[in-house]
Amino acid sequence: MTSLLDGSAPQQLDRDVDMLRFATAGSVDDGKSTLVGRLLHDSKSVLADTLEAVERASRDRGADGVELALLTDGLRAEREQGITIDVAYRYFTTARRKFVLADTPGHVQYTRNMVTGASTAELVVLLVDARKGVVEQTRRHLAVAALLGVRHLVLAVNKMDLVDFDEAVYAAIAADFAAAAEALGVSDHTVIPVSASLGDNVVEPSAAMPWYTGPTLLEHLETVPVGVDAVTQAARFPVQYVVRAPDYRGYAGQLASGVIERNDEIVIMPEGLRTRIVAIDTFDGEVEIAHAPQSVTLRLADEFDVGRGHLIVHPRQEPRVVREFDATLCQLSDRVLQAGDRVLVKHTTRVVKAVIDQVNYRLDIETLAKTDASSLSLNEIGGVTLRVAAPLSIDDYADDRLTGSFLVIDEHDGQTLAAGLVGDPLRRST
Amino acid sequence: MSTLTEGELLVEPPLPPSRKVPHLEVLESEGIHIMREVAAEFERPVLLFSGGKDSAVMLHLARKAFAPAPVPFPVMHVDTGHNFPEVIAYRDALVEQLGLRLVVASVQEYIDNGKLRERPDGTRNPLQITPLLDGIVDNKFDAVFGGGRRDEEKARAKERIFSLRDEFGQWDPRRQRPELWNLYNGRHKPGEHVRIFPLSNWTELDVWEYVERENIELPSIYLSHEREVFKRNGMWLTAGAWGGPKDGEPVERKVVRYRTVGDMSCTGAIESVASTVADVIAEIAVTTITERGATRADDKLSEAAMEDRKREGYF
Numbered sequence: 001m002t003s004l005l006d007g008s009a010p011q012q013l014d015r016d017v018d019m020l021r022f023a024t025a026g027s028v029d030d031g032k033s034t035l036v037g038r039l040l041h042d043s044k045s046v047l048a049d050t051l052e053a054v055e056r057a058s059r060d061r062g063a064d065g066v067e068l069a070l071l072t073d074g075l076r077a078e079r080e081q082g083i084t085i086d087v088a089y090r091y092f093t094t095a096r097r098k099f100v101l102a103d104t105p106g107h108v109q110y111t112r113n114m115v116t117g118a119s120t121a122e123l124v125v126l127l128v129d130a131r132k133g134v135v136e137q138t139r140r141h142l143a144v145a146a147l148l149g150v151r152h153l154v155l156a157v158n159k160m161d162l163v164d165f166d167e168a169v170y171a172a173i174a175a176d177f178a179a180a181a182e183a184l185g186v187s188d189h190t191v192i193p194v195s196a197s198l199g200d201n202v203v204e205p206s207a208a209m210p211w212y213t214g215p216t217l218l219e220h221l222e223t224v225p226v227g228v229d230a231v232t233q234a235a236r237f238p239v240q241y242v243v244r245a246p247d248y249r250g251y252a253g254q255l256a257s258g259v260i261e262r263n264d265e266i267v268i269m270p271e272g273l274r275t276r277i278v279a280i281d282t283f284d285g286e287v288e289i290a291h292a293p294q295s296v297t298l299r300l301a302d303e304f305d306v307g308r309g310h311l312i313v314h315p316r317q318e319p320r321v322v323r324e325f326d327a328t329l330c331q332l333s334d335r336v337l338q339a340g341d342r343v344l345v346k347h348t349t350r351v352v353k354a355v356i357d358q359v360n361y362r363l364d365i366e367t368l369a370k371t372d373a374s375s376l377s378l379n380e381i382g383g384v385t386l387r388v389a390a391p392l393s394i395d396d397y398a399d400d401r402l403t404g405s406f407l408v409i410d411e412h413d414g415q416t417l418a419a420g421l422v423g424d425p426l427r428r429s430t
Numbered sequence: 431m432s433t434l435t436e437g438e439l440l441v442e443p444p445l446p447p448s449r450k451v452p453h454l455e456v457l458e459s460e461g462i463h464i465m466r467e468v469a470a471e472f473e474r475p476v477l478l479f480s481g482g483k484d485s486a487v488m489l490h491l492a493r494k495a496f497a498p499a500p501v502p503f504p505v506m507h508v509d510t511g512h513n514f515p516e517v518i519a520y521r522d523a524l525v526e527q528l529g530l531r532l533v534v535a536s537v538q539e540y541i542d543n544g545k546l547r548e549r550p551d552g553t554r555n556p557l558q559i560t561p562l563l564d565g566i567v568d569n570k571f572d573a574v575f576g577g578g579r580r581d582e583e584k585a586r587a588k589e590r591i592f593s594l595r596d597e598f599g600q601w602d603p604r605r606q607r608p609e610l611w612n613l614y615n616g617r618h619k620p621g622e623h624v625r626i627f628p629l630s631n632w633t634e635l636d637v638w639e640y641v642e643r644e645n646i647e648l649p650s651i652y653l654s655h656e657r658e659v660f661k662r663n664g665m666w667l668t669a670g671a672w673g674g675p676k677d678g679e680p681v682e683r684k685v686v687r688y689r690t691v692g693d694m695s696c697t698g699a700i701e702s703v704a705s706t707v708a709d710v711i712a713e714i715a716v717t718t719i720t721e722r723g724a725t726r727a728d729d730k731l732s733e734a735a736m737e738d739r740k741r742e743g744y745f
Binding site for chain 1: 445446447448449450451452453455456457458459460462463466467469470493494495496497498499580581584587588607608609610611612613615617618619630631633635636
């Protein structure tokens, strides 16, 4: 067996644990793979045979001890061709929480990868080398996280062992980071001094840094508030599918946000038809109430021609209905987008034809300055005006991540060209 | 409120009760959402059903997604011919009970026809690829649900929920589309298909907890029982007509259970006395061997075994 595994195992989960989706970003040199490996290893999420394989590979490379970075080593194709094929997903659980980690490579195609990983993340862990501090790339990652609406940011100041665990080094970096985060309107930010290779403050508190009294990285991940209370949100129910059975017609979907109850008065968008929810059905029977992100099936009081692409909301909380709107695009493919391009837009459960009316600006992700542009290339972020062939019911991305986001798809080859955010999510802060 | 003038009464309805949706319900709702997206956007979906716990959970999600209507697509079993009889009995009973259409792609038939040749090691898992792809093409399936999970293996950690395959069923990591929010892009050319993995974000423990919560029936071999087994490559294999044991491999009677269900020739049992789902959950929560490492000989063939088979069109 292995020398590293000490025989203790994760405690059995309480059935009703919650789930935190988070992303990590940082370059290889910052020790991100080692940090993620350490998190998995020290939280006892690495099982014996995986660890054996890593120990074997470490020995083959002539390494002294176990290279934790190998735990997150990617595909053979990546190693052989020196390419990075974006986000890898990892899973671990502690007694308190289940974690879904989107591990994004930071060095190549950072925008594409980070936008993807951050789109579903509630928290992002950024990594810096204590010897270098907050660098250009940190600011980029920070801006992308803020743009994508990530509410909690963590900066792990790694390699503290290489600066003699010096508090002053940490304090200077923490001040830099706090200023950058505040400038982007992110109020929840935490800076943790760690040594991924030695394990300090990753899972176990550091004996070498008694001056740091905050949580370890894992403690922070376990205790940061998860999710939004659905009760405080406007309800958004995109109809996915019409369920038909003898004497039955139900509208199936997943609540994107908010809460719906039986007997609620509702409005069907974009037409604005008013009716009432007669029943909220699930496989296990009717329920009185559903909270996001539950999947349910609704029966309505009136027989309207409702189908896929309709959005069910509450009166006085209607989204905007638009044929033309401004949006921020994150360009994900190598096709250059410019004014006049015909594309498809996939918004909630609706796909419509669209034209890029104009490219309004390109965002300099470091300075956040908007510069004139007529096109957007791979990994660029910019503002556009889109015209769509049918009315869309949209919210600003800053208000609702799911009804405020869309994909831009190539009509001809079907590839995903860009990620779209309705409005300018950074507007309030710049 | 403070601006209310006398005589005016503002009755704000009370806020509905808050509720934190627990992780199994989040995973379930995500899986149901994926199933409905596929049913709405594809012409001819099919669900790969091996009789294993992951496919049982997928089928359960499909029932939930479309109730009270029946599951609107058929299921396909890629049959290696080396089946555990308990699994085939389970499959047939379930298909009958739910009124599903079952498509069987048979490896044995391909061997009998001379289209496939038995491997020297007797392992048939790699031979599933051709019948699987032919089954997809012959039936014009354009979306194929698989029970793969990202926690199973490192080549799967980068798999998409909607995974595009070319007309040869091949997976090209560089052609995979970025997946953002809950927006899936299932566009494909004629002849291509999309593999759909609704359990991508589930772990082995999640699957078992869900099986318990939903009281999902599984083949009996998942729970401990006595069985004649022999040791090969460090794994307990079932003695039987498929070709084991060979000389010098002594047969023993052991109390075992299976963590995965596959081809008998390369699916190993583990020694276990877990006789209920709750026992299994307790055992998994403290286990130190990953599911595939414990029970799949074919993944041990090389460091990148799973990746190579995925490229060729494996599940």
